[in-house]
Amino acid sequence: MKDLLIVGAGPSGLAAAIAAEQADLDYEVLEKGVLVNSIFHFPRAMTFFTTPELLEIGGLPFVTPYEKPTQWEALRYYRRVADTFRLKIRLGCAVRALERADDAFAVGVEAGGQRDVLRSRNVAICTGYYDHPNRLGIPGEDRPHVFHYYDEPHAYYRQDVVVVGGKNSAAIAALELCRAGARVTLVHRRAALGDSIKYWIRPDIENRLKDGAVRGLFESQLVEIGPRSVVVDGPGGRAEHPASAVFLLTGYHPDASLLSGAGVAIDPQTLKPRHDPETLETNVPGLFVAGSVAAGSETSRIFIETGRFHGEAIVKTVASRR
Numbered sequence: 406m407k408d409l410l411i412v413g414a415g416p417s418g419l420a421a422a423i424a425a426e427q428a429d430l431d432y433e434v435l436e437k438g439v440l441v442n443s444i445f446h447f448p449r450a451m452t453f454f455t456t457p458e459l460l461e462i463g464g465l466p467f468v469t470p471y472e473k474p475t476q477w478e479a480l481r482y483y484r485r486v487a488d489t490f491r492l493k494i495r496l497g498c499a500v501r502a503l504e505r506a507d508d509a510f511a512v513g514v515e516a517g518g519q520r521d522v523l524r525s526r527n528v529a530i531c532t533g534y535y536d537h538p539n540r541l542g543i544p545g546e547d548r549p550h551v552f553h554y555y556d557e558p559h560a561y562y563r564q565d566v567v568v569v570g571g572k573n574s575a576a577i578a579a580l581e582l583c584r585a586g587a588r589v590t591l592v593h594r595r596a597a598l599g600d601s602i603k604y605w606i607r608p609d610i611e612n613r614l615k616d617g618a619v620r621g622l623f624e625s626q627l628v629e630i631g632p633r634s635v636v637v638d639g640p641g642g643r644a645e646h647p648a649s650a651v652f653l654l655t656g657y658h659p660d661a662s663l664l665s666g667a668g669v670a671i672d673p674q675t676l677k678p679r680h681d682p683e684t685l686e687t688n689v690p691g692l693f694v695a696g697s698v699a700a701g702s703e704t705s706r707i708f709i710e711t712g713r714f715h716g717e718a719i720v721k722t723v724a725s726r727r
């Protein structure tokens with residue numbers, strides 16, 4: 406039986422693993438995809454908003470000549486972290502079920518089509534939010550040219566592209582697509598772009614909207630997506646706009662099902678798991694949350710910058726009870 410099973414090999418799961426390694430706990434990280442799977446699926450050409458030292462875990466320096474690192478550099482850095490600290494990580498192993506069983510947890514896993522049940526005295530859920538986009542729930546949302554993730558712009562050269570959203574991801578995608586020769590329409594349900602847009606992105610997108618390089622439809626909502634067009638409800642009524650690709654960049658939310666299945670109280674409004682903010686322990690003793698999942702659907706409240714400290718707090722409690 407393990408002391409600690411850590412679910413998710415994102416920055417917060419890796420930080421928890423470093424602390425567990427250093428406290429000499431019997432632990433393992435279970436990761437359904439590749440190492441730092443969410444970051445691996447970020448847009449290829451992205452740069453982080455954060456300076457490198459704020460993405461560091463375990464005190465290992467993140468060395469880059471740039472003020473803000475690229476996705477490629479972050480992937481290399483976290484591989485380096487896993488090797489330097491010799492972290493025990495099972496990649497391609499998804500946690501499907503979690504139950505409190507007597508004095509321990511039964512953790513149902515699936516890897517390579519095989520199912521198994523692992524046992525651990527403590528479990529830390531570090532599963533983030535990036536796998537679960539906020540869906541609009543409109544007809545046509547599942548068409549093959551509709552995406553909840555943006556990757557790169559070249560494929561959309563000389564095409565009509567609709568981007569939905571009003572925060573950083575939508576603004577960055579609209580700018581990149583427009584510069585790669587796509588005809589971009591940005592649709593946002595509010596009257597203005599979100600307050601959280603970074604100070605160096607805001608003037609760029611506002612000026613592109615002003616000069617018409619990106620067409621903006623504000624106080625507007627998509628109501629249907631057809632094979633070559635979208636229907637938008639706006640202040641002027643309902644209108645159809647051409648669209649050979651549609652990016653719905655309207656945010657993401659965590660999956661609370663593992664936690665709720667194990668008895669953790671989840672706030673129905675915010676999807677926040679009930680937990681002690683100091684120890685990160687939930688209302689189920691021995692079950693912890695770390696990183697973005699602790700913030701529920703308020704995903705902009707916990708970043709790598711802050712979630713990277715959760716693991717140490719968790720391991721402190723686990724080690725003190727050993």
Ligand SMILES: Cc1cc2nc3c(=O)[nH]c(=O)nc-3n(C[C@H](O)[C@H](O)[C@H](O)COP(=O)(O)OP(=O)(O)OC[C@H]3O[C@@H](n4cnc5c(N)ncnc54)[C@H](O)[C@@H]3O)c2cc1C
Nearest residue numbers: 413415416417437442443454455500533696697708709710
């Ligand atoms: C485009 C973009 C840019 C960003 N830029 C920044 C930035 O500049 N600075 C910053 O601080 N933050 C940034 N963020 C936010 C940051 O990426 C997240 O806060 C961070 O990744 C959260 O880390 P985490 O370890 O909690 O979760 P994640 O990094 O999402 O890791 C969760 C891991 O859990 C795994 N997992 C999920 N479910 C299971 C399961 N059932 N079984 C096994 N494994 C599972 C996933 O595959 C994943 O690897 C950005 C986010 C986006 C989308």
